[in-house]
Amino acid sequence: MQRFLSVARRMGQIVPSVLGIAVLNFALLHMAPGDAADIVAAQSGGGDEGYVDELRRSFGLDRPLYEQFFIYLGKLLTFDLGFSHVQQRPVLDLILERIPATVLLMLTAIVVATLLGMVFGMIAAMRHRKWLDGVISVIALLAYATPQFWLGLMLVVLFSVMLGIFPSGGMMTIDADLPWHLHVLDIASHLVLPSVTLGLFYVALYTRLMRASMLEVFTFDFITTARAKGVSETRVGFIHAAANALLPVLTMVGVQIGHMLGGSILVETVFGWPGLGRLLFDALQQRDLNLLLGILFISSILVVVVNLAVDMLYGVLDPRMAK
């Protein structure tokens, strides 16, 4: 019962965030020069003032601002994100279509980055101030400073253009009629370069974080005890310290989701990956404001939900936090 209550309370905490996102979206929408009526009128080849006013009335744009806000809020709460006048389809459909590709890309990048980052961080901490620590730290510093989209382009040059190992863009080979296992392999080979591009920055980040976290745990008494009992140094590092150094990394994964979504936009643009980022890029080119704001709304919700999930995972991994 108590557990259920705490879950319900956490769920309740996301309400203000969602409201805030709605307010922000509404504000941005109204700061934009020209409204929906202008856009539609322009698309139908322009019209006289009376026609635009008529449209404005039919969209409810002549009502007071607060009324418009509540109407907007009502629409958002029923996930009605409006209509993309450029693509002639509801915004929500366009976005839902693209979410799986982005989630696949981000999940792969997160999992790979977390695993590699933890392993490298552990090794660096266990070899503190030895040459291996130095090498890992230098590579992490470099990866930390590299613009992701540029790294993507360079990987395309090396692995697709020069070596021809991986495809340079897209998510699957078009009009290839493959059995399912080859199809999976096909997507996987398309996934390698984008996920490496997106993940490398986070490998660097988690490496540095894990290293610092491990070094801190190494100063704790229970490590001294373990060493005194004669536990091997490898075991102390990989089991005793690593388990306790994990939490800061996990927190970071939650915090970084929004950041990674931004990176994903650029990476998807580089690789023509058919996800949210690519959709955002197209919306940008076509000046499709409804779609842009829809993407901002949905991606913010996505971040809030992931943070909630990480929060709950926290309680499972560290019972002390469950309260």
Add this chain to the structure above:
Amino acid sequence: MTGFLDLWRRFRRNVAAVVGLFFLLCIVLAALFGPMLYPVDPYDMIGRPSMPPSAEFPLGTDVSGRDILAGLIGGARVSLLIGLIASLGATVIGVTVGAIAGYKGGWFDTVLMRLTDFFLTIPSFVLAVVIIAIFNPSIASVTIAIAVVSWPPVARLARAEFMAQRDREYVQACRALGMSDLEIATRQIMPNALPPVIVVSSLLVATAILTESGLSFLGLTDPDLISWGYMIGVGRTVLRTAWWMPAIPGIAILITVLCINLVGEGMNDALNPRLQQR
């Protein structure tokens, strides 16, 4: 002055930071005086398009026959300027929010920190893209958008600093003297709270440069200015035949960001000597 000498003495111990500072100064000098030493107009089409590096064009020409080295120097001005001003703006917003929240506490604190957390949650790059798209790309809108999405970490840090200071004895003494809250916060606490904030906001310059390059790669940049990200975007179209064209400005970004990070870490060690053993 002795304070600065002392700081420099501690900064000097970190070799990587000193090297970073040296190269960073070189880049800044190149941005300031480069156009005088290499007087080629980066906007002028002076050669055949897509020429590889040669004696005439040290780094080659881009797709419209503009000199890449000149573009690199001109781009340094744009990228560094946007990075600096955006991070300055973010610092001003962040310190103001954090100072009020930390010093006043209570109701102010709750509301402002909710706001900060909110801005931390929204995908910042997406928000920046939408802001610039709405207000049309210009050097001002890009700078403002970057500042608007990067202030939250500064606010959190400033709040923690102000909270730690507000009940110290010297602050109580100031209150007893009848100083106004504004005067205590700006003239008494600020100097003590600022060192860690300076470290974070110097690192923000690096993030801002990376963000700017990403935005201009997407075409969200002042149409009249050449920046490094824009050059990568242009070079991308000929990636298969002339890979050096996008490679060169990318390396410039990498080196600049790396140097700023090294200097920032060095400053962190110099300002917080107790943490230095790591």
